[in-house]
Amino acid sequence: MLTELYSMDVAQSEDTEQYFALGNLVRSYCAKNWSSTNRLYMKKEKKQAYYFSMEFLLGRMLKSNLLNLGILETVRGGLKELGIDLEKIVQIEADPGLGNGGLGRLAACFIDSMATCEIPGHGNGIRFKYGLFKQKFVNGYQVELPENWLQNGNVWETRRMNMAVTVSFYGKVWLEETVNGYMLPHYENTERVLAVPYDTPIIGYGNNTVNTLRLWSAELPAQDEAMDYWSYIQRRNRIESISEVLYPDDSNYEGRLLRLKQEYFFVSAGIQSIIRHYKKMGLSINHLAEKVAIHINDTHPALCIPELMRLLLDEEHLDWEHAWNITINVMSYTNHTIMSEALEKWPIDMISSLLPRVYQIISEIDRRYVEKMAALHSTGKIERTRIIEGGHVKMAHLAIIGSHSINGVAKLHTAILKEKVLHDFFLIYPSRFNNKTNGITQRRWLMLANEPLRELINEKIGNDWEKTLTELKMLKAFRNDEETLKELAEIKRINKAHFAEYVLDALKIEVDPDAIFDVQIKRLHAYKRQLLNLLHILKLYLDLKEDPKTDIHPRVFIFGAKAAPSYTYAKEIIKLINSVAELINHDASINNKLKIVFIENYGVSLAEKIIPAADVSEQISLASKEASGTSNMKLMLNGAVTLATLDGANVEIRDRVGSENIIIFGLTDKEVYQYYQDGSYHSHDYYENNPVLQRVLNTLIDGTIPDAETEGRDIFNSLVNYGDEYFVLRDFDEYVAAQKKIDKLYRDPLTWQRMALINIAGAGVFSSDYTVLQYANDIWDVAYRPDAGELLN
Numbered sequence: 161m162l163t164e165l166y167s168m169d170v171a172q173s174e175d176t177e178q179y180f181a182l183g184n185l186v187r188s189y190c191a192k193n194w195s196s197t198n199r200l201y202m203k204k205e206k207k208q209a210y211y212f213s214m215e216f217l218l219g220r221m222l223k224s225n226l227l228n229l230g231i232l233e234t235v236r237g238g239l240k241e242l243g244i245d246l247e248k249i250v251q252i253e254a255d256p257g258l259g260n261g262g263l264g265r266l267a268a269c270f271i272d273s274m275a276t277c278e279i280p281g282h283g284n285g286i287r288f289k290y291g292l293f294k295q296k297f298v299n300g301y302q303v304e305l306p307e308n309w310l311q312n313g314n315v316w317e318t319r320r321m322n323m324a325v326t327v328s329f330y331g332k333v334w335l336e337e338t339v340n341g342y343m344l345p346h347y348e349n350t351e352r353v354l355a356v357p358y359d360t361p362i363i364g365y366g367n368n369t370v371n372t373l374r375l376w377s378a379e380l381p382a383q384d385e386a387m388d389y390w391s392y393i394q395r396r397n398r399i400e401s402i403s404e405v406l407y408p409d410d411s412n413y414e415g416r417l418l419r420l421k422q423e424y425f426f427v428s429a430g431i432q433s434i435i436r437h438y439k440k441m442g443l444s445i446n447h448l449a450e451k452v453a454i455h456i457n458d459t460h461p462a463l464c465i466p467e468l469m470r471l472l473l474d475e476e477h478l479d480w481e482h483a484w485n486i487t488i489n490v491m492s493y494t495n496h497t498i499m500s501e502a503l504e505k506w507p508i509d510m511i512s513s514l515l516p517r518v519y520q521i522i523s524e525i526d527r528r529y530v531e532k533m534a535a536l537h538s539t540g541k542i543e544r545t546r547i548i549e550g551g552h553v554k555m556a557h558l559a560i561i562g563s564h565s566i567n568g569v570a571k572l573h574t575a576i577l578k579e580k581v582l583h584d585f586f587l588i589y590p591s592r593f594n595n596k597t598n599g600i601t602q603r604r605w606l607m608l609a610n611e612p613l614r615e616l617i618n619e620k621i622g623n624d625w626e627k628t629l630t631e632l633k634m635l636k637a638f639r640n641d642e643e644t645l646k647e648l649a650e651i652k653r654i655n656k657a658h659f660a661e662y663v664l665d666a667l668k669i670e671v672d673p674d675a676i677f678d679v680q681i682k683r684l685h686a687y688k689r690q691l692l693n694l695l696h697i698l699k700l701y702l703d704l705k706e707d708p709k710t711d712i713h714p715r716v717f718i719f720g721a722k723a724a725p726s727y728t729y730a731k732e733i734i735k736l737i738n739s740v741a742e743l744i745n746h747d748a749s750i751n752n753k754l755k756i757v758f759i760e761n762y763g764v765s766l767a768e769k770i771i772p773a774a775d776v777s778e779q780i781s782l783a784s785k786e787a788s789g790t791s792n793m794k795l796m797l798n799g800a801v802t803l804a805t806l807d808g809a810n811v812e813i814r815d816r817v818g819s820e821n822i823i824i825f826g827l828t829d830k831e832v833y834q835y836y837q838d839g840s841y842h843s844h845d846y847y848e849n850n851p852v853l854q855r856v857l858n859t860l861i862d863g864t865i866p867d868a869e870t871e872g873r874d875i876f877n878s879l880v881n882y883g884d885e886y887f888v889l890r891d892f893d894e895y896v897a898a899q900k901k902i903d904k905l906y907r908d909p910l911t912w913q914r915m916a917l918i919n920i921a922g923a924g925v926f927s928s929d930y931t932v933l934q935y936a937n938d939i940w941d942v943a944y945r946p947d948a949g950e951l952l953n
């Protein structure tokens with residue numbers, strides 16, 4: 161392969177050539193199974209599920225492909241004989257950061273699990289030229305740099321020009337009756353965009369299934385009319401900008417035109433290609449819902465609903481009722497947030513000028529909804545739930561009204577949707593609501609990221625867990641086996657030493673692997689309360705300053721977090737954490753008892769390094785705000801002990817491991833809602849009445865923290881004077897107490913390792929294999945690996 165690609169042999173080649181040679185080899189190795197999987201699906205006319213997501217946060221693929229193909233060890237050994245270190249060449253691969261955070265990573269775990277569980281399920285999204293920005297700290301401030309991940313090419317993708325489709329924007333549309341009595345649209349002056357698919361094989365683990373991730377790229381269609389050269393270039397740039405860059409906002413909706421274009425672009429291209437593929441099988445469009453399921457990952461692809469209606473009405477000439485029936489049966493929707501500022505709504509003017517025909521259809525869906533509900537529900541409820549309201553199109557309402565299934569991503573989250581956020585809808589469509597607790601793939605997050613732990617587990621309980629993660633429960637038998645607990649400790653120590661090397665190399669910070677590695681890795685957002693963590697660190701710092709002999713076990717606080725570029729407050733928090741790190745890490749009197757490590761540019765590849773080295777998993781969002789969380793699952797699977805509020809999937813983690821093996825603190829969701837109701841939270845009182853807290857908060861404004869005056873002042877005000885939206889001060893005391901408990905438990909190694917072991921043993925239910933099987937069974941009604949059925953019980 162090296163000779164074919166670069167006309168050189170191994171001795172002459174460098175890492176980059178070796179990486180691309182191996183990548184090409186792997187791709188051709190799976191090519192046969194890829195086409196046979198497709199042929200099989202076609203021949204058996206299997207129902208297909210399509211996971212529509214704006215984001216797929218894949219991470220590097222070389223090792224996971226080798227693992228799933230069952231050739232990781234063979235290839236590693238073979239390369240070694242050639243004097244090549246596999247670990248070195250996998251680093252060459254650009255980490256495709258086509259997602260913001262949990263939602264995008266969930267999509268990546270799901271497609272891996274669908275292939276592994278032999279579900280005929282594929283991803284559909286956008287091939288962004290630039291992924292999520294690269295984060296750099298300059299003087300403690302976040303600076304965003306472009307992430308040009310395609311610069312050196314991408315071995316995994318195949319451009320399929322023959323499957324390109326056209327997506328139209330703008331123009332005028334009117335309906336005319338045809339001779340057969342159909343009302344069909346005529347278009348004038350539309351802007352046509354060529355959508356070109358790039359397909360990536362998604363390889364199942366230990367089987368012959370290879371599914372497809374189809375990502376669309378926007379291009380200028382072949383020109384038929386003569387055009388001025390500069391107009392041509394301008395138009396090309398305008399069109400190509402559609403798939404240029406991922407929006408870097410994770411929980412704050414921005415109503416920009418380009419974003420709406422992106423949403424329609426991959427939705428329209430995806431659905432057109434699904435229908436084209438379906439019709440190739442020679443089946444009647446009337447049976448579409450028996451052969452196709454489309455999943456809407458958050459509301460970003462909610463235009464799937466009017467777009468499928470458009471194609472069924474205008475291209476397939478079905479009548480409205482019939483088309484609507486098919487659409488509802490095809491579509492299902494996952495909600496990922498209860499935060500109102502993240503709910504998408506588009507101004508009518510914007511949608512109707514960009515997508516005139518789609519807007520007509522949305523209006524008609526809305527009109528019929530109001531008409532049908534008038535007899536059944538109160539006007540108030542109808543007004544609150546209709547799609548078009550207050551000059552906007554509400555995307556969540558569209559998604560709910562046009563789908564047969566609406567799910568939340570953890571039990572608590574689903575309960576809050578039903579009882580609070582979507583209560584009106586729940587009363588209207590009770591049977592549509594269901595829960596699907598998130599999951600993670602054990603292949604990337606344990607088998608690859610933590611090889612020593614994988615080996616230990618295999619030694620103890622065999623390897624059935626690799627296919628059926630709930631088998632990890634067998635580990636519980638070792639809870640009192642000192643030898644096993646010591647081995648577990650040894651592995652953690654090795655992983656921590658390994659990570660410490662990285663920290664020294666990348667950040668020039670020396671950390672002690674015998675300290676507690678306390679990890680909070682997630683997007684930076686006020687509701688996730690990185691600030692609560694920081695206030696506790698400041699408290700420890702003050703304690704140590706006052707009495708250097710204060711008895712605490714040394715700690716390394718590890719943060720990884722990107723802030724949306726426009727989210728000023730989050731960026732101020734980053735700067736503040738970095739300033740406190742400057743202060744503490746360089747204070748000799750602290751005697752290395754505290755260190756803060758803020759990892760730059762946190763993403764999938766860094767998560768793979770940090771998670772196996774974590775002792776403590778910080779999951780401290782304000783109860784009710786974190787829909788599920790998934791780093792909580794990855795960390796527990798790697799033996800970290802969770803320090804958490806009763807939010808999202810933390811509740812289910814507690815149920816699995818028992819209250820003795822997780823540290824819970826803080827307000828419950830009920831208490832938070834109670835506070836909202838009586839408006840009785842006054843953060844200023846906590847400042848006034850709690851001297852410890854007051855002392856800590858004062859460091860933000862009294863010059864203790866170097867070079868962060870503005871940030872310290874703003875953050876102080878937000879907490880003390882402007883209401884403390886996320887109840888940081890309210891939960892402070894309980895959090896400090898919980899951290900004390902951690903300190904105490906950690907000093908008893910056997911107790912601690914027993915907790916770690918029980919966490920690993922209890923993580924089995926959080927496999928995304930299990931999650932996608934539930935989607936397949938309950939929502940999509942598609943086939944899956946016959947022996948996987950037992951997982952569903």
Ligand code: NBY
Nearest residue numbers: 260261262263410496569786787788789790
């Ligand atoms: O989805 C996350 C939730 O916060 C987390 O609790 C959950 O575990 C995870 C998977 O269900 N949400 C999330 O990551 N959201 C985004 O990344 C996101 C991205 C873009 C936009 C909104 C949210 N947007 O409007 O552009």
